[in-house]
Amino acid sequence: MSKPKIVVLGAGYAGMMTTKRLTQKLRPEEAELVLVNKHNYHYQTTWLHQVAAGTVNQNQARMMISDVINPNRVNLIYDEVVEVKKEENRVVLKNSEITYDYLVISLGFETNTFGIKGMEKNAFSITDIESSRMIREHIEYQFAKYSTAEKPNEDDLAILVGGGGFTGIEFVGELAEKVPELCKKYDIDRSKVRIINVEAAPRIMPGFDDELVAYAKRSLEDRGVEFREGAKINECKKNSFVIGDDNEEIKAGTIVWTGGVTGSSILSKSGFEITKGKVTVDGDMRAPGEENIFILGDCAWVMNEAEGKPFPPTAQAAMQHAETCSDNLKALLHHEPMKKFVFDDKGTVASLGETDAMGTVFNDNKLYGKPAVSMKKVVDNRYLFLLGGPKLILKKGKLRML
Ligand code: FAD
Numbered sequence: 001m002s003k004p005k006i007v008v009l010g011a012g013y014a015g016m017m018t019t020k021r022l023t024q025k026l027r028p029e030e031a032e033l034v035l036v037n038k039h040n041y042h043y044q045t046t047w048l049h050q051v052a053a054g055t056v057n058q059n060q061a062r063m064m065i066s067d068v069i070n071p072n073r074v075n076l077i078y079d080e081v082v083e084v085k086k087e088e089n090r091v092v093l094k095n096s097e098i099t100y101d102y103l104v105i106s107l108g109f110e111t112n113t114f115g116i117k118g119m120e121k122n123a124f125s126i127t128d129i130e131s132s133r134m135i136r137e138h139i140e141y142q143f144a145k146y147s148t149a150e151k152p153n154e155d156d157l158a159i160l161v162g163g164g165g166f167t168g169i170e171f172v173g174e175l176a177e178k179v180p181e182l183c184k185k186y187d188i189d190r191s192k193v194r195i196i197n198v199e200a201a202p203r204i205m206p207g208f209d210d211e212l213v214a215y216a217k218r219s220l221e222d223r224g225v226e227f228r229e230g231a232k233i234n235e236c237k238k239n240s241f242v243i244g245d246d247n248e249e250i251k252a253g254t255i256v257w258t259g260g261v262t263g264s265s266i267l268s269k270s271g272f273e274i275t276k277g278k279v280t281v282d283g284d285m286r287a288p289g290e291e292n293i294f295i296l297g298d299c300a301w302v303m304n305e306a307e308g309k310p311f312p313p314t315a316q317a318a319m320q321h322a323e324t325c326s327d328n329l330k331a332l333l334h335h336e337p338m339k340k341f342v343f344d345d346k347g348t349v350a351s352l353g354e355t356d357a358m359g360t361v362f363n364d365n366k367l368y369g370k371p372a373v374s375m376k377k378v379v380d381n382r383y384l385f386l387l388g389g390p391k392l393i394l395k396k397g398k399l400r401m402l
Contacts (some may be wrong), residue, residue, distance in 0.1 A: 003032045006329060007091060007100035009081050010264075011037035011065050012045060013315045014106035014297030016387060017322035023073050025330045033074040034098065036091070040065060040078045043129045044383070045108065046315050049167060051132035052124075052256070053174030054140065055354060058133050063396055068388045081107060084270035086293060102292045102329055106322075107264035109298040109313065112277065114260055118236040119162070123257035126167060135256055140182065142253040147186040156253035157193045160241055162233055163259025164199030165206070166350055169216060171258055172197050173352035176223035195225045196250060198241055200232045200259075205350075207312075212358045215368055219356045233259075261313070263299040275301055280310075283340040285325050294328070296321040302341060311343050319383070320344060349376045 006022060008015045019035045026033075043062040050056035065076055079093040084103065091098050111127055113119035124135045139159060146152045159175055161168050175195045183190045197204065197220075204227060205213045217227060228243065228250075235242040240251045262277025272279045272287055272295075279287050280301040287293045297318035301310040311317055320343060328338040349359030349372050357372035367375055377398040384392045393399075 003029065004101040004333060005032045005034065005099065006102045006104070007034045007036065007098060008104040008106065009036050009084075009091065009266075010105070010107040010297075011035055011042045011069075012106060012108045012297060013318040013383070014108075014322050014325075015104065016042050016065075016068070017319050018104050018106065018296065018326050019069055019074055020387060021322060021326035022329060023070065025326055026333070028073060030333060031329075034077060034100075035065070035069060035074050036077045036079060036081060036093065036098065037065060038078070038080050039129075040076075041129075042068070044315075044380070045128075046380070048126045048128070048132045049171040049258075050174050051129060052126050052135040052171060053178045054136040055174045055178050058129050060396060062129055063388075063392070068392065081266055082269075083266065084293075086270060086272075086290065089292070100292075102294075102332070104294045104296060104325060104329075105264075105267070105287075105299055106296040106318070107266055107299055109261040109263060110265055110277075111257065112260035112262040113257060116162075116233055116236060118238075119233070119257050122236045122238050123162060123255045125257050126171065135254070139178075139254050143182045143186045143188060145253075147188060154192050155239065155251040157188070158250075158252035159193075159195050159254045160250060160252035160256070161195070161197045162236070162241065162255070162257045164197050164201070164204030164227065164229065165258065166348075168197055168199070168258035169205055169220070170351050171256065172220060172225045173216075173350075173356070174354075176220060176225055177353040177355070179224070190224070193224075194252070196228060196252070197225060198228045198231050198233055198243060198250070200230070202230045204229060208350075209360065209366065212360070212366060212368075215358050216350065216352055219352050219358075223353070261298065267295075267299055278310075281341075284328050284338040285321055285341050286328075292332075294325045296325055302343065304343070314348070315383070316346060316348075316379075317343060319386070349379060351376050 008019050041062045042065050047061040051058045051061050083092045111125040142156045231243045233241050240249045268274045278301045279295045285294045287295050298313040304311050324341040331338045347361035351357045357376050358368050381393050381397045
């Protein structure tokens with residue numbers, strides 16, 4: 001009898017950890033494992049703001065999938081998922097197709113511009129290694145252009161960041177570190193460069209603790225970041241945002257949108273029932289009504305029943321989804337009962353550049369400054385450890401200032 005075939009779509013936090021755990025929990029004769037991903041490398045999405053600012057090299061933020069997932073055990077397919085034909089247990093890829101007995105969809109997020117006029121066309125977004133690398137190169141080009149122009153335009157040096165959520169704030173933190181370095185390199189006075197964060201809500205980082213947000217804002221303002229809070233972006237033009245009731249125009253040479261994400265569009269294309277771009281999964285992480293399809297990470301809405309709203313999409317949650325999913329796949333193969341996903345909130349730390357950070361850990365204990373910076377690195381390195389052991393930490397880890 002042939003082995004059941006488990007296909008995992010997307011090699012991000014959820015897909016990598018699910019695949020890794022399945023290789024540990026199942027014997028080779030128990031199941032055939034397949035991992036499909038767009039690229040032959042895996043990147044840490046949580047480091048992309050650093051790649052975009054140029055404070056972390058893109059190669060440190062990624063690794064070859066075959067270096068951490070044994071290709072003799074898992075069939076690695078590097079191709080783009082186009083659609084899931086769930087009635088036929090089949091996945092259409094750009095260059096081929098594949099059948100499955102069990103499917104794990106962990107295709108991550110896509111940018112959501114909420115229909116803001118011109119945003120999709122005129123702003124960069126931090127979505128993957130390539131889009132992040134383009135931002136870094138564009139910023140550096142603006143500095144080079146300014147330093148060699150006959151009539152330099154200071155607007156070219158301004159960097160506008162739309163969205164003051166977690167990603168937007170971490171990104172301006174990296175920019176605050178990178179800009180002085182670029183000014184030195186291109187012999188430009190730091191005071192000529194503006195980093196402006198625009199947030200529609202009354203304050204940045206909505207939902208985050210007031211004291212922590214006040215700390216972050218002070219730290220970033222001290223390093224030259226400007227905030228425009230309660231400022232709705234009406235339009236994104238080629239080189240500006242138009243904001244607020246009076247349609248004020250703020251010009252910049254670089255515009256980055258970090259204000260919203262949604263689940264992969266493959267979900268709706270494949271006929272899943274969608275809520276705000278994601279699938280509200282059952283307690284065991286399966287799609288409602290689907291016996292053999294699990295949906296994880298940023299593609300899944302997992303309800304926080306105590307608060308009556310979904311948990312926020314995080315790498316921490318994606319990795320925990322992977323644990324439940326791999327246990328439940330094993331349970332299905334062994335005809336045992338499946339377990340319910342329970343989120344274990346270990347806290348959240350936001351970096352404010354290389355030298356500062358803030359957040360909460362274990363039961364809402366607040367951390368600021370150096371201890372928070374170290375904790376952020378411990379979190380990043382812990383993931384590398386879970387994926388590839390100490391060897392991977394030594395190769396790709398953040399070891400400075402630990
Ligand atoms: P991802 O990790 O994004 O992986 C999706 C994978 O699917 C990728 O490899 C992608 O290439 C692949 N893929 C996508 N479409 C296709 C396709 N059609 N075909 C084939 N492959 C495809 N969370 C935290 O917990 N802490 C943080 O500090 C934090 N910081 C963040 C900073 C930034 C800049 C960003 C953008 C996010 C941050 N997050 C953080 C959120 C976190 O990164 C996500 O919640 C997490 O990556 C979700 O994991 P995932 O496996 O669902 O998706």
